[in-house]
Amino acid sequence: MSQDHTHDHSCCGGDHHHGHSHHHSEGAEGHADLSGPAESPITVEVTRGSLVESVHRARACIVDAGGHVLARWGDIDAPVYPRSAIKSLQAIPLVESGALDAFGLGDEELALACSSHNGEARHTELVRSWAERVGLTLDDYECGAQIPYDPATAEDLVRRGEAPTAFHNNCSGKHSGFLTTAKHRGERLKGYVRYEHPVQQRILGVMEQMTGQDLFGAPWGVDGCSIPTVGIPLGAIAYAMARIADPVDLPDARAEAVTRIAAAWGKHPFLIGGTGTFDSALMEAAEGAVLVKGGAEGVGCAVIPEQGIGIALKIEDGAARAREVALAALIRSTGALTDAQWARVPQLLTAPLLNRAGMRVGEVRPAAGWPG
Numbered sequence: 001m002s003q004d005h006t007h008d009h010s011c012c013g014g015d016h017h018h019g020h021s022h023h024h025s026e027g028a029e030g031h032a033d034l035s036g037p038a039e040s041p042i043t044v045e046v047t048r049g050s051l052v053e054s055v056h057r058a059r060a061c062i063v064d065a066g067g068h069v070l071a072r073w074g075d076i077d078a079p080v081y082p083r084s085a086i087k088s089l090q091a092i093p094l095v096e097s098g099a100l101d102a103f104g105l106g107d108e109e110l111a112l113a114c115s116s117h118n119g120e121a122r123h124t125e126l127v128r129s130w131a132e133r134v135g136l137t138l139d140d141y142e143c144g145a146q147i148p149y150d151p152a153t154a155e156d157l158v159r160r161g162e163a164p165t166a167f168h169n170n171c172s173g174k175h176s177g178f179l180t181t182a183k184h185r186g187e188r189l190k191g192y193v194r195y196e197h198p199v200q201q202r203i204l205g206v207m208e209q210m211t212g213q214d215l216f217g218a219p220w221g222v223d224g225c226s227i228p229t230v231g232i233p234l235g236a237i238a239y240a241m242a243r244i245a246d247p248v249d250l251p252d253a254r255a256e257a258v259t260r261i262a263a264a265w266g267k268h269p270f271l272i273g274g275t276g277t278f279d280s281a282l283m284e285a286a287e288g289a290v291l292v293k294g295g296a297e298g299v300g301c302a303v304i305p306e307q308g309i310g311i312a313l314k315i316e317d318g319a320a321r322a323r324e325v326a327l328a329a330l331i332r333s334t335g336a337l338t339d340a341q342w343a344r345v346p347q348l349l350t351a352p353l354l355n356r357a358g359m360r361v362g363e364v365r366p367a368a369g370w371p372g
Helices: 083-090 092-096 107-113 121-134 151-160 172-184 198-211 234-245 252-267 278-286 320-334 339-343
Strands: 042-048 051-064 069-073 220-222 228-230 291-295 299-304 309-315 351-354 360-366
Touching (some): 042 320, 051 234, 083 198, 083 234, 083 252, 083 291, 083 299, 092 107, 092 252, 107 121, 107 172, 107 252, 121 172, 172 198, 198 228, 198 234, 234 252, 234 309, 252 291, 278 291, 278 320, 278 339, 291 320, 299 320, 309 320, 320 360
Antiparallel strands (some): 042 051, 042 360, 051 069, 051 309, 220 228, 291 299, 299 309, 351 360
């Protein structure tokens, strides 16, 4: 593992206790600097024949639970929107509030709360049964309807003449967690996606404590599933992942919550994504050695429990194809998986580039020296 900056505490401040309100009007001024510095390395290259046709740059870091930056590439102090890569943090109140246990929910529901799923039958049936158990209806979900990511499932809906619903939304597990927590605490369900709602304020406080950041006044926008997404320094996101890997310094209740989340996350990799997804394939091969979660616009996170470290990555142009290859290379650099485990998923390290006829015409691969 390259270590061009060791024991740097600059990415992660001390724990910030959430004792203030974060109300401000939606669409407030404040813009994250997503351009990145010139020194952000080329991390992934895309070939066609003998030519490197395209390249992708990224910022990334590896951090331990003490807040030490073990390796860094590019500017990790500028805020990024973590998008769906931090669903594990957003699931903490579901456990910590007692809502999960109060409704008799278990590891499968907890894993689904951390997922960006394909909308396959196993995902949607679990969401539907969860909603019924809690006393929720489809109309309570404010994430919006979405055509399933899984092509076979989408085609099946078309054949049956059925429209997709919010249960097919890739974030419906996360939203089930939000609604369950609100129901348990007697909070209004309508508007639970809004920045000022108690559900989102509670999550904001959790993110502050886990990242060690004061997020009052931080840039924010509206995510694809309608909830707020808040700008957080990349190094602080990795720090939060490290604290899931090693929660020794967390308060007891939070340590117990993240331990349960990590166990569910690793135990049910299919629920996290589904057929053909990077997250599910990597975790199935890793057999619990690595927890991984991607987000929109090229963000990715990983948790390596045995080493007590977290990884965060932002592809500067937002390309998912680059995020997957770059994140796999970062994880490989830690030695968390054996060669035999990587041999089960070679397509994650170097992804084939196929044309419309299914012919391999190039590849998406780590650039020379990445990570290095």
